[in-house]
Amino acid sequence: MRDDLNHSHDMDRPDGHGGDGVDRRGFLECMAWAGTGLVWVAAGGILSSRALSQAAAADAAPAAGFSFVQISDTHIGFKGEANKDALGTFEQALARIKALEPAPAFIIHTGDLTHAQKAGAFDTVTEALKGTRAERVFYVPGENDVFADGGKEYLGRFGGPAGNGWQSFDYKGVHFIGLVNVLNFKAGGLGSLGPAQLDWLKKDVEGLSSSTPIVVFAHVPLWAVYPKWGWVTDDGKQALSSLKRFGSVTVLNGHIHQILQKVEGNIRFHTALSTAFPQPAPGVGEGPGPLKVPAEELRKVLGLREVTYVPGKGSLAVVDSTLA
Amino acid sequence: MGAALVGVLAAPAWALAGPHHDGPDKMAQMVAAATGSPANSLVEIAKHKFSLPTVTVPVGGTVTWRNHDEDVHTVVSTTQVFRSPGLDTDEAYSYKFTKPGVYQYFCTLHPLMTGTVIVK
Numbered sequence: 485m486r487d488d489l490n491h492s493h494d495m496d497r498p499d500g501h502g503g504d505g506v507d508r509r510g511f512l513e514c515m516a517w518a519g520t521g522l523v524w525v526a527a528g529g530i531l532s533s534r535a536l537s538q539a540a541a542a543d544a545a546p547a548a549g550f551s552f553v554q555i556s557d558t559h560i561g562f563k564g565e566a567n568k569d570a571l572g573t574f575e576q577a578l579a580r581i582k583a584l585e586p587a588p589a590f591i592i593h594t595g596d597l598t599h600a601q602k603a604g605a606f607d608t609v610t611e612a613l614k615g616t617r618a619e620r621v622f623y624v625p626g627e628n629d630v631f632a633d634g635g636k637e638y639l640g641r642f643g644g645p646a647g648n649g650w651q652s653f654d655y656k657g658v659h660f661i662g663l664v665n666v667l668n669f670k671a672g673g674l675g676s677l678g679p680a681q682l683d684w685l686k687k688d689v690e691g692l693s694s695s696t697p698i699v700v701f702a703h704v705p706l707w708a709v710y711p712k713w714g715w716v717t718d719d720g721k722q723a724l725s726s727l728k729r730f731g732s733v734t735v736l737n738g739h740i741h742q743i744l745q746k747v748e749g750n751i752r753f754h755t756a757l758s759t760a761f762p763q764p765a766p767g768v769g770e771g772p773g774p775l776k777v778p779a780e781e782l783r784k785v786l787g788l789r790e791v792t793y794v795p796g797k798g799s800l801a802v803v804d805s806t807l808a
Numbered sequence: 809m810g811a812a813l814v815g816v817l818a819a820p821a822w823a824l825a826g827p828h829h830d831g832p833d834k835m836a837q838m839v840a841a842a843t844g845s846p847a848n849s850l851v852e853i854a855k856h857k858f859s860l861p862t863v864t865v866p867v868g869g870t871v872t873w874r875n876h877d878e879d880v881h882t883v884v885s886t887t888q889v890f891r892s893p894g895l896d897t898d899e900a901y902s903y904k905f906t907k908p909g910v911y912q913y914f915c916t917l918h919p920l921m922t923g924t925v926i927v928k
Contacts (some may be wrong), residue, residue, distance in 0.1 A: 562878075563896075563897075564878030564897055565878065566878055599880060599896075600880045600894040600896055601894065627916075627917045627918075628880060628917060631880075631882060631894060631916045631917045632893060632894055669914075669916055669917075669919040670919060671886045671912060671913070671914035671919055671922050672914065672919060672920065672922055673919045673920075674919070674920070712920075713856075713920075714918060714919065714920050761878075770855040770856075771855040771856035771857070772856060772879075772918075773855070773856060773877050773878060773879045774877075774878040774879065
């Protein structure tokens with residue numbers, strides 16, 4: 485799949501603006517995999533990849549823009565063979581965040597803060613994140629954060645005034661929406677948002693101009709990454725239908741512990757690396773779950789993401805980096 | 809629930825029939841001998857699957873689930889008859905079935921993992 489990165493119509497396209505005449509078919513051919521050490525940047529409707537060092541030099545946010553960080557699947561409490569020091573790699577990710585210039589405006593954590601919801605695990609995450617210079621941290625839950633008590637502790641801490649965990653806010657012209665798709669799992673079922681949240685979402689974006697950039701974040705991918713392994717939100721399509729009229733929609737998910745990307749119309753999907761352990765590529769091997777890699781390879785498959793918004797550019801720049 | 813689990817964790821499935829359970833367990837074993845289904849069953853959890861999608865035990869029989877994955881799993885009845893805590897690697901949970909019936913269950917973290925216990 486790495487070969488896909490070399491599609492000439494993606495790699496060699498000049499730093500295009502506007503997105504008119506963009507070859508959507510080409511995007512779809514090139515969707516999906518991004519290898520370690522490369523970053524994908526979405527700007528003006530064009531996805532392109534560059535080496536990390538180039539990206540770091542080129543992506544300093546101008547004064548009017550801002551950047552934020554997405555971290556995901558910290559799995560505090562994990563002690564398996566796939567990473568004997570999940571706390572250590574989480575702290576390494578935090579060190580990377582602290583070193584960012586300019587400092588991110590805020591941090592989004594896309595769920596699975598904890599591995600097994602053991603006592604103290606949420607505190608470990610929130611306390612550690614206080615050490616970054618970000619003004620705020622926004623959370624959405626993963627299934628590992630809510631399974632033991634139906635979300636009672638999570639929602640008590642992070643559920644917001646309504647206590648349901650979903651949320652939206654505006655920051656410098658960008659509208660952010662956090663969705664919860666890991667509550668009330670049914671036997672044989674998949675991630676779901678539920679009718680109440682879908683109604684809320686519809687109303688939430690009703691008054692917005694279609695030119696408002698939208699960022700959606702949720703734990704389980706909102707698109708069908710691999711339904712056989714539960715890597716899908718069964719009513720994700722309904723959520724996305726409320727967002728179709730917007731010119732720029734960026735969807736940030738976690739859950740699958742690897743970077744996958746897809747573009748569908750004006751919607752760009754990105755799944756993130758974990759800071760704790762990798763998982764197999766969709767359908768590879770007998771099932772999902774922590775994947776043990778050679779010790780020297782581990783930090784190459786863990787990481788974090790920086791997203792930068794530049795007014796007038798249309799799309800947000802999404803830069804993934806590993807802990808290696 | 810946590811306290812109850814401690815007694816069960818890491819105990820071999822066949823060690824679960826403690827002295828204070830002798831009466832019913834002996835009866836279960838007698839029933840098992842008569843019906844041909846073992847009094848106790850062990851279901852292994854590995855690679856996001858239950859090793860036995862369906863197990864049959866007599867009334868009074870115990871089913872133990874043991875997790876071999878590095879993911880956390882649970883074993884939760886769809887009708888809330890039984891509900892394990894999160895089972896980390898090598899942790900186990902047992903439930904003793906005292907009423908006949910068909911019990912569907914699933915993992916609340918990975919709901920595509922489903923299974924059935926038949927008690928008769």
